[in-house]
Amino acid sequence: xxxxxxxxxxxxxxxxxxxxxxxxxxxxxxxxxxxxxxxxxxxxxxxxxxxxxxxxxxxxxxxxxxxxxxxxxxxxxxxxxxxxxxxxxxxxxxxxxxxxxxxxxxxxxxxxxxxxxxxxxxxxxxxxxxxxxxxxxxxxxxxxxxxxxxxxxxxxxxxxxxxxxxxxxxxxxxxxxxxxxxxxxxxxxxxxxxxxxxxxxxxxxxxxxxxxxxxxxxxxxxxxxxxxxxxxxxxxxxxxxxxxxxxxxxxxxxxxxxxxxxxxxxxxx
Numbered sequence: 001x002x003x004x005x006x007x008x009x010x011x012x013x014x015x016x017x018x019x020x021x022x023x024x025x026x027x028x029x030x031x032x033x034x035x036x037x038x039x040x041x042x043x044x045x046x047x048x049x050x051x052x053x054x055x056x057x058x059x060x061x062x063x064x065x066x067x068x069x070x071x072x073x074x075x076x077x078x079x080x081x082x083x084x085x086x087x088x089x090x091x092x093x094x095x096x097x098x099x100x101x102x103x104x105x106x107x108x109x110x111x112x113x114x115x116x117x118x119x120x121x122x123x124x125x126x127x128x129x130x131x132x133x134x135x136x137x138x139x140x141x142x143x144x145x146x147x148x149x150x151x152x153x154x155x156x157x158x159x160x161x162x163x164x165x166x167x168x169x170x171x172x173x174x175x176x177x178x179x180x181x182x183x184x185x186x187x188x189x190x191x192x193x194x195x196x197x198x199x200x201x202x203x204x205x206x207x208x209x210x211x212x213x214x215x216x217x218x219x220x221x222x223x224x225x226x227x228x229x230x231x232x233x234x235x236x237x238x239x240x241x242x243x244x245x246x247x248x249x250x251x252x253x254x255x256x257x258x259x260x261x262x263x264x265x266x267x268x269x
Contacts, residue, residue: 009126009127009167010126010127010128010129010130010131011061011062011065011127011128013060013061014060015058015059015060015061015128016058016059016243017055017058017059017060017124017128017247018059018060018128018129019241019243020128020241020243020244020247021137021238021239021240021241021243021244022129022133022134022136022137022238023137023140023141023238024240024244024247024248025125025128025129025137025247026125026129026134026137026138026141027141027248028247028248028251029121029122029125031251031252031255032048032051032121032251033118033121034255035047035048035051035251035254035255035258036048036114036117036118036121037114038255038258038259038262039114039258039262040262040265041261041262041265042110042113043261043265044257044258044261044262044265045110045113045117047254047257047258047261048117048254048258049117050254051250051251051254052117052120052121052124054250055124056124059124059127059128061124061127061128065123065127066120066123066124066127069119069120069123070116070119070120072119073115073116073119076115077112077115077116080108080111080112080115081108081109081111081112082108084104084107084108084111085100085104085105085108086099086100086104087099087104088103088104088107088108089104126163131160131161131163131164132160133238134159134160134163135156135157135159135160136156136236136238137238138152138155138156138159138160139152139153139156140238142155142156161217165210165213168213169206169209169210172206172209172210173202173206176202176205176206176209177202180201180202185198185201186198187199
């Protein structure tokens with residue numbers, strides 16, 4: 001069900017990755033995304049996969065929790081694959097049947113790997129970093145923008161709250177679906193259009209619940225005299241350690257490996 005979606009959830013344990021500075025992990029994710037989009041061949045994805053496996057092992061996050069995140073984008077992956085299989089064209093194509101070619105199948109698999117690794121890397125960050133730590137990391141990294149009066153704290157707070165409420169809204173949607181099924185609603189049969197129409201009775205109460213929770217959160221912050229302009233201190237001071245140095249070195253080595261493979265192995269087609 002929807003509550004099985006792990007995006008935005010924190011897996012609490014003591015691991016090498018959990019103890020890393022949130023700022024370094026956020027920068028590592030940005031570098032990881034760049035790494036994925038720099039890859040031009042399947043050899044590069046071997047480097048990306050090795051980096052992801054090493055990070056997962058050092059994070060002590062269960063493999064099931066990582067793979068469950070892929071369930072939420074299965075439709076997007078299938079749609080992307082089909083789109084590229086039938087519409088991608090390359091010079092000197094080797095046609096297999098109709099408009100499907102070896103090159104289109106290869107490119108479709110390449111794009112599927114790009115989506116999967118992108119989601120898995122993002123999932124690893126949220127599973128190993130608390131929303132509070134992410135907020136502090138974003139605010140710290142964007143602090144130079146305060147010179148031009150950019151609302152850094154407000155932006156970090158909004159992103160943190162949005163990330164925190166993803167599991168809550170997923171659980172709320174799951175409860176609404178179960179309640180609708182108990183009343184005879186059918187979400188599992190019929191055409192794609194019929195299933196989409198069946199979700200309308202779920203979306204309306206979910207939106208109402210989301211607005212109610214947002215109003216309650218706003219009232220709670222007002223009652224505690226919250227002010228974004230106040231000068232705040234941090235309960236926990238973040239300091240760079242040897243873990244952050246090792247993680248940064250691994251990221252840089254992985255990026256260098258992908259660039260070298262792009263130069264010497266070329267593109268996929």
